Amino acid sequence: MDFSFSEEQELLRNSVARFLADNYAFDVFRKVSRGEPGWRRTIWKQFAELGLLGATLPEEYGGLGGGAVETMIAMEAFGRALVVEPYVPTVVIAGGLVRTAGTEAQKQEWLPRIASGDSVFAFAFAEPRGRYNLSDLTTTAKKRGTDYVLNGQKAVVIGAPFADTLIVTARTTGERRDAGGVSVFLVDARANGISRRDYPTMDGLRASDITFENVEVPVENVIGAPDEALPLVERATDEAIAAHCAEALGTMRMMQEVTVEYAKTRKQFGAPIGKFQVLQHRMVDMFMHVEQSASMTLMVTLKLGERAERRKKAASAAKVQIGNAARFVGQSAVQIHGGIGMTDELALGHYFKRVTMIDALYGNVDHHLARYASLRSQ
Amino acid sequence: MDLTFSPEEEAFRAEVRSFIAESLPPHLKGRIRRDLGTKEDYLAWHRELYKKGWVAPNWPKEYGGTGWTVTQRYIFNEECARAETPPILPFGVSMVAPVIYTFGNEEQKKKFLPRILSGEDWWCQGYSEPGAGSDLANLKMRAVRDGNHYIVNGQKTWTTLAQFADWIFCLVRTDPGVKPQEGITFLLIDMKSPGITVKPIIVLDGVREVNEVFFDDVRVPVENRVGEENQGWTYAKFLLLHERSGIAGVARSKKAIERLREIAAAEQVDGTPLIETDEFARKVAEAEIELTALEFTELRTLAAEAKGRPPGPESSILKIKGTEIQQRITELTLEAVGYYAYPDAHAFGENEYPVGPENAVGAAGVYFNMRKASIYGGSNEIQRNIIAKAVLGL
Numbered sequence: 001m002d003f004s005f006s007e008e009q010e011l012l013r014n015s016v017a018r019f020l021a022d023n024y025a026f027d028v029f030r031k032v033s034r035g036e037p038g039w040r041r042t043i044w045k046q047f048a049e050l051g052l053l054g055a056t057l058p059e060e061y062g063g064l065g066g067g068a069v070e071t072m073i074a075m076e077a078f079g080r081a082l083v084v085e086p087y088v089p090t091v092v093i094a095g096g097l098v099r100t101a102g103t104e105a106q107k108q109e110w111l112p113r114i115a116s117g118d119s120v121f122a123f124a125f126a127e128p129r130g131r132y133n134l135s136d137l138t139t140t141a142k143k144r145g146t147d148y149v150l151n152g153q154k155a156v157v158i159g160a161p162f163a164d165t166l167i168v169t170a171r172t173t174g175e176r177r178d179a180g181g182v183s184v185f186l187v188d189a190r191a192n193g194i195s196r197r198d199y200p201t202m203d204g205l206r207a208s209d210i211t212f213e214n215v216e217v218p219v220e221n222v223i224g225a226p227d228e229a230l231p232l233v234e235r236a237t238d239e240a241i242a243a244h245c246a247e248a249l250g251t252m253r254m255m256q257e258v259t260v261e262y263a264k265t266r267k268q269f270g271a272p273i274g275k276f277q278v279l280q281h282r283m284v285d286m287f288m289h290v291e292q293s294a295s296m297t298l299m300v301t302l303k304l305g306e307r308a309e310r311r312k313k314a315a316s317a318a319k320v321q322i323g324n325a326a327r328f329v330g331q332s333a334v335q336i337h338g339g340i341g342m343t344d345e346l347a348l349g350h351y352f353k354r355v356t357m358i359d360a361l362y363g364n365v366d367h368h369l370a371r372y373a374s375l376r377s378q
Numbered sequence: 379m380d381l382t383f384s385p386e387e388e389a390f391r392a393e394v395r396s397f398i399a400e401s402l403p404p405h406l407k408g409r410i411r412r413d414l415g416t417k418e419d420y421l422a423w424h425r426e427l428y429k430k431g432w433v434a435p436n437w438p439k440e441y442g443g444t445g446w447t448v449t450q451r452y453i454f455n456e457e458c459a460r461a462e463t464p465p466i467l468p469f470g471v472s473m474v475a476p477v478i479y480t481f482g483n484e485e486q487k488k489k490f491l492p493r494i495l496s497g498e499d500w501w502c503q504g505y506s507e508p509g510a511g512s513d514l515a516n517l518k519m520r521a522v523r524d525g526n527h528y529i530v531n532g533q534k535t536w537t538t539l540a541q542f543a544d545w546i547f548c549l550v551r552t553d554p555g556v557k558p559q560e561g562i563t564f565l566l567i568d569m570k571s572p573g574i575t576v577k578p579i580i581v582l583d584g585v586r587e588v589n590e591v592f593f594d595d596v597r598v599p600v601e602n603r604v605g606e607e608n609q610g611w612t613y614a615k616f617l618l619l620h621e622r623s624g625i626a627g628v629a630r631s632k633k634a635i636e637r638l639r640e641i642a643a644a645e646q647v648d649g650t651p652l653i654e655t656d657e658f659a660r661k662v663a664e665a666e667i668e669l670t671a672l673e674f675t676e677l678r679t680l681a682a683e684a685k686g687r688p689p690g691p692e693s694s695i696l697k698i699k700g701t702e703i704q705q706r707i708t709e710l711t712l713e714a715v716g717y718y719a720y721p722d723a724h725a726f727g728e729n730e731y732p733v734g735p736e737n738a739v740g741a742a743g744v745y746f747n748m749r750k751a752s753i754y755g756g757s758n759e760i761q762r763n764i765i766a767k768a769v770l771g772l
Contacts, residue, residue: 128734131647131716155734156717177648199733201720202742209733268513278759327709334749338511338757339536339588342750344580353582353746356712360719366657 003298009069015050016077024081026347032084033204039085039162045117047085054115057095061111068239072246072301079250082350084205086122086159090114092243094121094167096236097184101224106186122163122189123240124154124210125233132363134169134233136177139212141170141185148172148185148222150193150215160208161198163189168212172227182230186221187212203353231308237362238315239304245297245322248358251351252293252326255333256286258348262337279336286332289325296321313375316368323365326355383449390450394457401426408462411740414585415464417500417542423464424497433495434471436620441479441487442495448680452629459629469538470494470501474547476620477564477613481605490545490566504534504548504567504591505614511536512760514549515558515611519593521550521565528552528565528603530573530596536754540576540589543569553608564610566602573597581750583743584724618756619689625755626700628673634707635666641737642714652714665706672699691768694761701751701758708745715741 005013023043032040047053055070057063064070071092078087091114098110113119130136139152150170160166166187174181187194193215196208224232260283263274273279300318304311330352334341341348359365383391406423409415427433435451437443446454458465466472475494478486493499510517519532530550540546546567553561567574573596578586605613639662642653652658676696683689712719718734719742726732732739752758766772 126717128718129646131645131652133648136648156720158720197733199725200722202722202746203720205720207720267509268511268516273512276759278762331749335752335757338753339506339750342581342588342753344582344584349582349746352749353742356745357720357742359713360717364713364716366713370657 005069005073009066009073012051012055012066012070013073013077016052016074019046019050020077020081020083024083026082026350029082029084029204029350033082033200037162038200038206039159041162044085044120047087048115048117052087053091053117056091057099057111057115061099061107062115063111068242068301068304071239071243072297075243075246076250076253076297079247079252079354080254082204082251082347082354086120086163088240088243089123089159089163089167090119090121092240093123093236094119094165094186096239097167097223097232100235101229101232103220105220106223110186119165120159120163121165121167122157122160122208124157124160124166124168124187125237126155126157128153128155128209130155132367133177134237135179135182135230137169137171137182138176139168139170141172141183141217143172143219144216146219147216148183148219150185150187150212150217152212154210154212156201156207157210158201158205158207160189160196160210161206165189166194166210167223169229169233174227179230181227182233183226184223184229184233185217186223187215187217191215191217201357203357204350234308234312238300238311241315241319241362242297242300242304244358244361245293245300245318248322248326248355249290249293249297251355252290252329255329255348255351255355256283256290259283259286259333259336266338273336282332282336286329289329293322293325309375313372316363316372316375319363319368320365320372323359323368326359330355383453387449387453391453391457394454395461397430397432398457398461398463401430402461402463406464410464411462411744414587417539420464420467421497421500424466427466428496433466433497434475436472437475437491438479441475441491448677448684452677452680455629456632459633462633465630467539469503469543469547470499472620473503473617474501474545474566477547477604477617480616481564481613485601486566486604499544500539500542502537502540502543502546502569502591504537504546506536507533508535512757514614514756515562517549517551517558517562519548519550520554521552521563521598523552523600524597526600527597528563528600530565530567530593530598532593534591534593535588536579537576537589537591538587540569540591541578541586545569546591547604549610549614552610556608559611561608562610562614563607564604564613565598566604567593567596567598568602571596571598582746584722585747587747619691619693626672626676626696627704628669628676628700631669631700631703631707632673634704634711635662635669637737638662638707638711638714641711641735641741644735644737645714645716658710658714661710665703665710668699668706669703672696672703675699691764694756694764694769697755698758698761704751705748708741708748711741712745 051064052074054063055066059065095114098106141148141150166189168185168187171181172183193213195211198208201207264272266273296318300314303314409419435444435446439445478490507517521528521530548565549562550565551561552563573594575592577590579588581587643651645652647655715738718738721733723740723743
């Protein structure tokens, strides 16, 4: 058993931390997230130069041959800096799907472009009435000659306003919510028949609701076996869950650190408020939540390669821990700061919003508690 | 003891309900639920109530109160919440007015109370300062006597809707040489006075709800002092007790749970309405049960008040439980809307249709915004200290 990073991983960790400290201060986040276009392509290219975008991709396709630990390292650092660029949809989802299930041609086409920062993806999987069920799909794809024709609607597609390619889940056969009959497509974001409604999200990202109306997708853009892609999608989203756990962990650590720091300096009743036992215990509980979250993030990261049932259990367990911790840590951090914690001016509120929104992503606490319980009883 | 309403009380409920149905402009129904609203949104409803004589149920009748029983006040609050009217903001009607009619002189009563009632004067609260939050008595804003005036210098903060205000009631330090609580004076200050600057503070959901207010050599006539110089702390505490008793928000929370049920009925989990799933149904039930307990605790307090007992330190229970329940409901609402918590409601214009279901709009914003509730009006930690000290004698 060994939980230490390799030399290369330490190097990656240090270089990301240094890069973000130099290029991603809080006021920069705020400016970028509120301005147009809502992200920075220059930063994205620099991520590529740092080796971040190819860290988890195979070397023969321009990557560095790393894996989930590298993603964890990047995402924890991103969480500390509130990075808005679409790393998860591009590297974890698109990179992961193509790497594990893509054809040789797809790998050659897409993986080098992901590693070099030339392709930016968004993951269109959620639907207005599907909640967290990945197979509750009303978007359909019907084969017509050498194309599939897509029709339907996708909800809250994060990063879609600046994606050049969409990963879209759709039903090719079967009934709504059937496990079988799900397929995954690579879709040109500028294809005819796609219309988007773009908007900023509560936590400073951009997203779109997307309508597909007779959108033609060539058959060679199907990832994996048609009709049988649900296991692929589940695997990709479990990997995304692990990544967002690491992100939330980074954000929670920041909240915990700035809160302790504030409690040491803010004086009321003639003493730093950190001297009051009721606040001390609350900060200790915050600290314990963060440490338990660090453990669960590591756990899920190291179990992503295991067989499906174990991987799913690990992902659900981690998502539950992170969701509960994020609520407690976020609410406590604001409470201990008092009024100043409610302001837009302080970074704290933005950390709080980011971790809060992560709970809804790929299923909230209740969803994953239920999934965990059903896997246990199997 | 009896829980049922008398025929007279039922008739009163019918009267309130039909009055609201006739006088509430349709565009104001639920207006303040999603975001702050405009000054006019609040005032339009205030004026309707004024015409009817129903602005200030908590005031003695001689100053324009309604003379209602506790039960009538309870019914009135329920009906307003049910119809989602804009609230009557507390700063004038529930905060400064009781201080003025209890401790002010005749001229002050004559000058200020009718204008509070009519909505002509909008009041804001000048209590907190950057260094005086939970430790309110530590306030530093200085007032120095100069003939018939006080010269006021310093800063207030977290001043709710100061951008709309005509007047501000302030705690100021008139004697720095004594115990903090002993050198405080209660002043009424015209917001149009030269030397006052209001600076916005934007809060988590992106709205300008609070402000910083700066005072630079502001001249305040001595006649605007309430009560005695250096006795302001007594009035301040009296006001805080009034603030706390109104803070439980039971009727509005009932309505919020009703809305939560509607949202959770529309949201589907694998074809089943979310509200019918065991897990979520139980959480909503739990919030409702907590709210029922709070409702009866509040009714007990009101009943005691009706018998002539002013609100005491136990009113802190109402503040703590009331705000915890309000926050819990916003948490469950956020949870219920799923992915549609994401869109930032402020990104859409007034006449633009929102992304996702109509009732998901603002769920996240309200959740973030309501984190303030356990901080304002004396943080919930401070309220627990009050109960520990003043009720339990610890």
